[in-house]
Amino acid sequence: MTTILHETTETVCPSARADGAALWLSAPDLERATGWALKPEGLCRDALCIPIPPPLRSTLVKNEAIDAAGLWSSLGNPVAHDEGNAVWLLGTGSGQRSAALETLEAPDFALPDLAGVSHRLADYRGRKVLVVSWASW
Amino acid sequence: MWQAIFDDYKAKGFMVLAIAMDTPDAARPWIEAAKPTYPCLIDRDHHVADIYNMVNVPQAVWIDEQGLMVRPPENAGGSDVFRQMDRQARTLAPDLVAERDRLKARYVAAIRDWAANGPQSRFAMDRDKLKARLRPADRSIGEAHAAFRLGTWLLRNGRSDDAARHFTEASRLHPQSWNIWRQAATKDQSGLATGPAFFARVDALDSRTYYEQVNLEG
Numbered sequence: 556m557t558t559i560l561h562e563t564t565e566t567v568c569p570s571a572r573a574d575g576a577a578l579w580l581s582a583p584d585l586e587r588a589t590g591w592a593l594k595p596e597g598l599c600r601d602a603l604c605i606p607i608p609p610p611l612r613s614t615l616v617k618n619e620a621i622d623a624a625g626l627w628s629s630l631g632n633p634v635a636h637d638e639g640n641a642v643w644l645l646g647t648g649s650g651q652r653s654a655a656l657e658t659l660e661a662p663d664f665a666l667p668d669l670a671g672v673s674h675r676l677a678d679y680r681g682r683k684v685l686v687v688s689w690a691s692w
Numbered sequence: 693m694w695q696a697i698f699d700d701y702k703a704k705g706f707m708v709l710a711i712a713m714d715t716p717d718a719a720r721p722w723i724e725a726a727k728p729t730y731p732c733l734i735d736r737d738h739h740v741a742d743i744y745n746m747v748n749v750p751q752a753v754w755i756d757e758q759g760l761m762v763r764p765p766e767n768a769g770g771s772d773v774f775r776q777m778d779r780q781a782r783t784l785a786p787d788l789v790a791e792r793d794r795l796k797a798r799y800v801a802a803i804r805d806w807a808a809n810g811p812q813s814r815f816a817m818d819r820d821k822l823k824a825r826l827r828p829a830d831r832s833i834g835e836a837h838a839a840f841r842l843g844t845w846l847l848r849n850g851r852s853d854d855a856a857r858h859f860t861e862a863s864r865l866h867p868q869s870w871n872i873w874r875q876a877a878t879k880d881q882s883g884l885a886t887g888p889a890f891f892a893r894v895d896a897l898d899s900r901t902y903y904e905q906v907n908l909e910g
Contacts, residue, residue, distance in 0.1 A: 560841055563739050631831075633838035637846060637854055644842045649834035652743060656826050659819060661755040662743040666711065666733035669720055674709065674731045680759050682707040683807060687694060687752035687768050688740065689710060691718040692874045692885045 559588040559623075560644040563665070571643075578624035578636070578643050585623050589645055593621055598630070605630060661686075693769075693800065698730050701807035705757065709733060711740045713749055713871050718883055737844050738871055742837040745829045747869045748903065754806060754816070762806070762816040764825045769799030770903035775894055795905070802908045815908055836866030843876065870902070 557571035557578075566588040572579040586592045592599050593616070597606040607615070611629055615622045623645060624634045633646035655662050661684075665675040676684065698708045708730035712719035716734045723732045740746065744753055744765040752768035753761055773792040777784045784792065806813040817825070843858035859876035866872060873893065877885035894902055 558845070560845055563737065565845065633831075633835040635835070635838040635842045635858065637842055637851075637858065640846060640849070640851055640854060642842060642845060644838045644845075646834060646838035646841070647742075649829035649831050652745065652834065653826075653828035655743070656745070656761075656828070657823065659760050659822060661753065661759055661761050664740055664743060666735050666739070668731055668733055669716060669723055674733055676709065676755070677759065679707050679709070681757050682705045683757060683810065684707045684709060684755040685694065685697075685752055685803060686709045686711060686740070686744075686755060688713050688735075688746060688749045688871075690713045690749045690871070690874070691722055691883050692714070692877070692879060 556641060558642045559584075560642065561589045562647065564588070572620070573636075573638070573641065573643075576624060577622040579617075579620040580623045581620060585621055589623075598626065693796070694730065695726070695728050697800065697803055697807060698728075700804070702730075704807065706807040711735050713738050713741060713875065736848075737841045738837070738875070741869070741871050742834075742841075745827055745833065747866075747871060749871065754803075756810070756816070761822060762811070764817075764822055764827070766825075766906045767903045769796040771795040771905070772902050775902065779891060798908065832865045833869075836862045836869065836872060839865060840872050840876075 557568050557573065559566045559568055559571070568580060568584045568588060570581060571584060580588070582593050590600050594604065597604040607626070615626050615629070624636070624643065627634045627645045630648070631650055632648040634644065635646070636643040661676060663675065663677045665673050667673050676686070694708045694710065698706065710728065710730060710732045712723070712732060712734050714734065715736050719732070719734055735741070746765050748767070748770070750768040750770055751765055753765045754763040756762050771792050773784065773788050773795070776788055802815040806815050810816065839858045840862035843855040843862060846855035846858065856876070859872070863869070863873045863876065874885040874890070877889065878887070879885050880887055
């Protein structure tokens with residue numbers, strides 16, 4: 556049983572197959588785990604499509620399966636995994652993070668409170684918001 | 693400290709979102725004791741630190757009514773005065789307490805000014821100044837957050853030994869992040885990661901700061 560972590564989500568993909576540094580997923584599993592869909596024009600989410608060069612595509616897509624880890628790394632995103640525990644993290648690259656900050660639009664996020672109720676930053680649009688961190692440690 | 697500002701300015705459209713870079717269990721007693729009336733969110737994977745490139749607590753970002761940042765992610769009133777504490781007694785001399793409180797009060801006054809005056813506040817930065825102040829994350833910081841996130845998941849799933857390996861890797865990749873190091877560090881009975889290992893790390897900063905003092909009016 557393979558678990559895939561992406562942003563704040565965690566998805567179990569029973570049919571995922573790990574092979575060394577490769578993580579083979581079906582296209583529906585990739586989309587379920589990351590929100591990114593593999594289309595003829597590239598890797599797409601909402602209106603955004605990141606093109607995948609054809610030579611890379613032929614290496615990373617085989618028999619309806621996608622090497623998600625290879626795809627992620629080749630796009631400059633961090634990949635981490637723990638082999639013994641069958642857990643993979645498909646991260647978001649620092650380039651994408653920095654580009655988002657440079658727009659000066661506050662990157663959106665949704666997190667739960669202690670009662671499990673999710674709060675989204677964008678829900679407070681129209682107000683001045685102080686986002687401030689703290690910790691018990 | 694944020695509660696008083698929230699109470700005074702919430703009717704004028706001011707909001708506080710507190711983000712605990714913490715596990716729910718560790719954050720709970722603090723939240724239940726303080727009973728803040730603004731939302732207190734639990735960020736067990738330090739996702740906000742990842743997307744805003746934060747390295748410590750408290751750090752804050754100011755966001756206007758249109759969802760645009762008007763101050764970058766930065767130290768929110770912390771000071772390095774604690775480095776001069778009596779480490780045996782864990783006390784600060786009165787003059788140091790006064791200095792710490794002065795620096796905190798200066799930051800709180802800046803928030804109040806912005807809460808009251810919005811874009812007219814001299815503490816709300818224009819776009820160019822703000823862009824120049826942003827710290828872009830580099831590749832290893834992104835990889836550090838990936839390793840850290842894997843570690844928090846493993847820890848939650850009872851794999852503390854495996855988690856420790858990924859936490860060590862995360863700190864190696866991003867040594868400036870106190871969030872990552874302290875979350876993973878051994879805590880004392882009060883839940884604090886401020887033992888000898890912490891102070892050894894602080895001392896190794898030498899002339900570098902733990903809390904960067906920000907130019908609030910610049």
